[in-house]
Amino acid sequence: MQQGNTLEKLPLSDDKQRAAIDAARRSLGGIVLGKDAEISLSLACLFARGHLLIEDLPGLGKTILAQSLARVLGLSFQRVQFTSDLLPADIVGVSVFHQGSGQFQFQKGPIFAELVLADEVNRATPKAQSALLEAMEERQVSVDGTTHELPSPYFVVATQNPSDQIGTFPLPESQLDRFLMRLELGYPNEDSERALLIGADRRQLLTEIEPSLNPDILRELQKAAARVHMTDPLVDYIQALVRFTRESPEIEIGLSPRGSLALVAAARAHAFIENHSGVFPDDVQAVFVAVAGHRLKAASNSAFRTQAELSRHVLDSVRIP
Amino acid sequence: MSKRTGTDGSLLTSLPWTLAALTFAVVPHLQFLPFWATGTFIVCAGWRWQVERKRWRLPPAWIRILLALTCFVGVLLSYESVSGVGPGSALLAVMAALKLLETRQRRDQFVLLFISIFLIMSSLLREQYMWSLPFLIAGVLFTMTAWLHMSVSRQASIGGSFKSAARLVAYAAPLMIAMWIFFPRIATPFWAVPIDSGSATSGLSDRMSPGDISSLSLSNAVAFRVNFDGTPPPPHQRYWRGLVLYNYNGRTWTGGGPSIDPLARSEVEYAGEPVSYQVTMEPTRQHWVFALDVPSEWSLDRTFMASQQQLARMQPLDQRTTYSAVSYTDFRLGRQLSSFRRISYTRLPETGNERSKAFARELRAKAGSDEVFINQVLQKFNREEFYYTLEPPALGESPVDSFLFETRRGFCEHYASAFAVLMRAAGIPSRVVLGYQGGEINPLGQYMIVRQADAHAWNEVWLPGRGWYRVDPTAAVAPERIDAGRSGAMFDGIGADWGLSAPSEFLYQLTLTWDALNAKWNEWILAYGPDNQSRFMEWLGMQDPDWQKMMLTLVVILAILIGLISALLIMRYRPPPKDHAARLYSKFTAAAGVDPGMGETPLTYSKRLGEERATLRESAQHITDLYLQARYGPPGVIGIPALQTAVDEFSRNR
Numbered sequence: 001m002q003q004g005n006t007l008e009k010l011p012l013s014d015d016k017q018r019a020a021i022d023a024a025r026r027s028l029g030g031i032v033l034g035k036d037a038e039i040s041l042s043l044a045c046l047f048a049r050g051h052l053l054i055e056d057l058p059g060l061g062k063t064i065l066a067q068s069l070a071r072v073l074g075l076s077f078q079r080v081q082f083t084s085d086l087l088p089a090d091i092v093g094v095s096v097f098h099q100g101s102g103q104f105q106f107q108k109g110p111i112f113a114e115l116v117l118a119d120e121v122n123r124a125t126p127k128a129q130s131a132l133l134e135a136m137e138e139r140q141v142s143v144d145g146t147t148h149e150l151p152s153p154y155f156v157v158a159t160q161n162p163s164d165q166i167g168t169f170p171l172p173e174s175q176l177d178r179f180l181m182r183l184e185l186g187y188p189n190e191d192s193e194r195a196l197l198i199g200a201d202r203r204q205l206l207t208e209i210e211p212s213l214n215p216d217i218l219r220e221l222q223k224a225a226a227r228v229h230m231t232d233p234l235v236d237y238i239q240a241l242v243r244f245t246r247e248s249p250e251i252e253i254g255l256s257p258r259g260s261l262a263l264v265a266a267a268r269a270h271a272f273i274e275n276h277s278g279v280f281p282d283d284v285q286a287v288f289v290a291v292a293g294h295r296l297k298a299a300s301n302s303a304f305r306t307q308a309e310l311s312r313h314v315l316d317s318v319r320i321p
Numbered sequence: 322m323s324k325r326t327g328t329d330g331s332l333l334t335s336l337p338w339t340l341a342a343l344t345f346a347v348v349p350h351l352q353f354l355p356f357w358a359t360g361t362f363i364v365c366a367g368w369r370w371q372v373e374r375k376r377w378r379l380p381p382a383w384i385r386i387l388l389a390l391t392c393f394v395g396v397l398l399s400y401e402s403v404s405g406v407g408p409g410s411a412l413l414a415v416m417a418a419l420k421l422l423e424t425r426q427r428r429d430q431f432v433l434l435f436i437s438i439f440l441i442m443s444s445l446l447r448e449q450y451m452w453s454l455p456f457l458i459a460g461v462l463f464t465m466t467a468w469l470h471m472s473v474s475r476q477a478s479i480g481g482s483f484k485s486a487a488r489l490v491a492y493a494a495p496l497m498i499a500m501w502i503f504f505p506r507i508a509t510p511f512w513a514v515p516i517d518s519g520s521a522t523s524g525l526s527d528r529m530s531p532g533d534i535s536s537l538s539l540s541n542a543v544a545f546r547v548n549f550d551g552t553p554p555p556p557h558q559r560y561w562r563g564l565v566l567y568n569y570n571g572r573t574w575t576g577g578g579p580s581i582d583p584l585a586r587s588e589v590e591y592a593g594e595p596v597s598y599q600v601t602m603e604p605t606r607q608h609w610v611f612a613l614d615v616p617s618e619w620s621l622d623r624t625f626m627a628s629q630q631q632l633a634r635m636q637p638l639d640q641r642t643t644y645s646a647v648s649y650t651d652f653r654l655g656r657q658l659s660s661f662r663r664i665s666y667t668r669l670p671e672t673g674n675e676r677s678k679a680f681a682r683e684l685r686a687k688a689g690s691d692e693v694f695i696n697q698v699l700q701k702f703n704r705e706e707f708y709y710t711l712e713p714p715a716l717g718e719s720p721v722d723s724f725l726f727e728t729r730r731g732f733c734e735h736y737a738s739a740f741a742v743l744m745r746a747a748g749i750p751s752r753v754v755l756g757y758q759g760g761e762i763n764p765l766g767q768y769m770i771v772r773q774a775d776a777h778a779w780n781e782v783w784l785p786g787r788g789w790y791r792v793d794p795t796a797a798v799a800p801e802r803i804d805a806g807r808s809g810a811m812f813d814g815i816g817a818d819w820g821l822s823a824p825s826e827f828l829y830q831l832t833l834t835w836d837a838l839n840a841k842w843n844e845w846i847l848a849y850g851p852d853n854q855s856r857f858m859e860w861l862g863m864q865d866p867d868w869q870k871m872m873l874t875l876v877v878i879l880a881i882l883i884g885l886i887s888a889l890l891i892m893r894y895r896p897p898p899k900d901h902a903a904r905l906y907s908k909f910t911a912a913a914g915v916d917p918g919m920g921e922t923p924l925t926y927s928k929r930l931g932e933e934r935a936t937l938r939e940s941a942q943h944i945t946d947l948y949l950q951a952r953y954g955p956p957g958v959i960g961i962p963a964l965q966t967a968v969d970e971f972s973r974n975r
Contacts, residue, residue, distance in 0.1 A: 231953050233952055277955060
């Protein structure tokens with residue numbers, strides 16, 4: 001957050017929008033303690049009309065984050081627990097024969113909520129996974145030849161547990177590409193954990209907070225976020241980053257054009273949230289690990305063990321023009 | 322200094338130039354300002370400068386209000402008015418000085434510079450000399466430079482601002498010239514500059530009291546300049562008739578007001594060759610119009626001939642006026658004199674000057690004829706111990722007696738007065754003519770300069786059959802005064818005063834050159850009125866120039882000029898290099914002494930810098946913000962200049 005200078009006054013969005021964003025961040029920060037950066041990223045992902053993959057160990061607040069997002073943003077919420085016996089129909093919905101009318105009627109599945117939490121998405125079969133991913137991509141579902149529009153805004157938060165190896169179907173790179181961002185929450189720091197321990201029950205808190213946004217405002221914010229000014233030097237920077245991922249010997253698979261588009265959209269949304277007058281290099285860097293990490297594949301002889309480390313390496317190796 | 326309440330010193334670089342520009346604008350007013358106003362200006366300027374330098378506080382509002390009221394009352398007391406050029410410019414100057422005391426920001430300096438421009442212009446209301454134009458240009462340049470210097474970064478040199486200002490003035494010059502040439506002049510201006518009442522008038526007084534003032538100061542000021550169409554008349558014919566005095570009360574001669582006499586011209590019998598010429602007369606604020614004795618035609622509007630063949634104008638001559646006239650130096654005047662008039666031209670007070678009267682009657686009786694008598698009186702002046710001096714002793718109760726029989730020292734007025742009294746005592750009608758005699762030819766401009774020092778008084782006497790004719794008793798005493806003019810005599814003392822051996826001739830030449838230039842200036846620039854304009858338009862080929870045509874021409878020319886200048890500007894325009902902000906930023910990181918890491922964003926860098934060098938935290942944040950806005954923000958919100966200023970300041974303080 002910038003403070004104490006005249007630049008804050010530059011109106012990017014009207015005061016009401018700004019106030020709503022700030023209120024949403026405050027409310028989220030009050031529930032998910034010590035994760036301001038991740039909250040900003042989640043909001044940026046949402047404002048960029050992307051979907052979010054949270055990859056971390058259980059118990060780190062993935063579900064709480066998703067639930068509080070839904071609550072604070074005023075979105076309808078559905079949770080789908082992915083298991084190995086989950087069928088596509090369980091996600092999308094089924095046509096049921098209606099006795100009274102003598103016709104089949106479509107029963108909408110949980111995917112028709114505005115915010116869908118797909119919990120432990122790697123535990124379901126690829127068939128169930130692809131039902132979700134297709135819906136995410138198309139923003140519509142086709143059942144029995146009928147197309148059903150998904151709501152707008154539409155935001156899928158999927159979680160997966162990276163340490164579960166037995167009986168899981170990890171999402172392949174091509175599928176991961178569908179998520180705009182992948183986040184790792186990580187352990188809270190000391191202070192946050194202490195506050196968590198002595199504070200009220202999170203689930204209780206969740207029911208008490210008031211929504212700061214609503215779907216209408218959210219759509220407006222999404223439009224505004226896409227309009228944030230981006231100068232030539234910044235495009236140069238993004239291109240330099242992308243070129244590096246493609247040329248570096250450390251990286252086997254670099255960023256695709258979809259990846260660089262994702263980077264631009266996410267950086268714009270981040271700049272919008274931070275109330276920057278344009279997209280700054282800091283915005284690009286802030287979203288880079290989340291946006292690029294899961295799209296990069298390290299070379300087999302690479303010294304970097306995780307994708308996050310690899311992403312950092314990219315950032316540290318490219319001079320900001 | 323935890324809490325600083327004084328000024329922040331932010332005007333330290335621009336204020337001196339603002340002060341200088343303001344001072345420049347005030348200088349031409351100084352000689353007219355009351356001393357306290359000058360003092361106020363100097364004190365306020367010095368005070369404000371110290372305030373900025375020492376970070377003092379500016380005076381509180383009540384002191385400023387008190388000062389403003391005091392100065393207002395001061396102007397009222399000094400001028401007994403607040404309108405008019407004098408009090409107006411005095412008020413402007415002192416209020417500008419007081420404005421300095423509440424000048425906190427750039428905006429206030431703008432106001433001061435506006436006032437400077439106004440002061441510069443208002444000095445033109447007083448006089449428009451030839452040096453007014455260079456002064457005007459210099460003043461505008463100076464003000465513009467100060468103006469621009471205020472807006473650029475602190476480190477920028479004044480030379481750069483001056484260059485920009487000069488360029489702006491150069492761009493404006495063709496527009497100015499076009500407007501000056503083509504903007505339609507009208508005969509009667511929309512406004513009139515109020516004349517200061519009570520300010521000194523130059524020119525002739527309309528009364529004459531020889532003996533009251535015991536010395537005559539020779540003013541070198543130009544009374545009028547004359548261009549002769551042919552050869553100028555010889556010096557002894559250069560009598561410029563002004564006004565005529567004919568009532569004498571024993572001390573003072575007075576004349577009639579400027580009233581028209583339709584018969585005056587018919588009383589003149591013109592003879593010989595006409596002399597035609599143009600006179601450019603400096604303003605006198607009087608009604609009298611000077612012409613070579615005696616005029617037959619003149620081109621000035623609302624001007625007529627009064628009873629004694631003197632020219633007068635209905636309105637006083639408030640501004641420099643040019644007219645042409647035709648005179649005949651050979652003439653006969655008023656062959657007939659009615660008995661009524663004869664009485665009035667021979668009237669003397671019952672008492673006073675008894676000795677002179679007796680002397681005149683005695684001499685007339687001995688002489689036998691009027692002509693002989695007149696010659697004898699002139700011979701008396703010539704042969705006896707009469708001296709021409711500009712510093713005669715004061716005269717007593719009967720000034721003519723004292724002069725003729727005791728002091729015998731005087732200048733033209735004394736002789737003219739004494740002569741007229743003697744004539745009247747002998748029953749010969751006589752009167753005193755005031756005007757100018759002589760004038761020097763300026764070989765550089767082929768024209769004649771007549772100065773205030775050429776003011777002269779002579780007599781006219783009436784003899785039956787001959788009419789009025791001119792007698793100049795001063796010529797009998799000091800013929801060189803009449804024949805030679807004054808030539809270089811007036812410069813005789815100067816060289817000695819300055820300790821120079823022979824500069825008088827050089828100075829004399831210099832003065833003549835200067836005057837020739839001034840005359841051209843008056844002729845071509847200041848006299849560019851409706852007549853000259855339409856003549857010039859015709860010369861340019863415009864048929865029947867009228868204001869619509871001139872306006873149209875002006876608009877077309879302006880459009881073309883603006884188009885040309887715009888084209889020039891567009892051609893010269895070089896967009897600032899795209900990475901200008903980046904260059905400034907690397908200047909900043911270099912000055913900070915900490916290199917940004919590879920891939921380190923400005924914000925991260927600024928944070929790191931703040932941690933490593935706590936003193937730099939604020940400025941680093943500020944510069945980083947400006948840089949991000951300038952480089953990555955939408956264009957035009959915060960430009961390069963602000964960043965430049967901040968970086969310059971940062972690197973200077975390092």
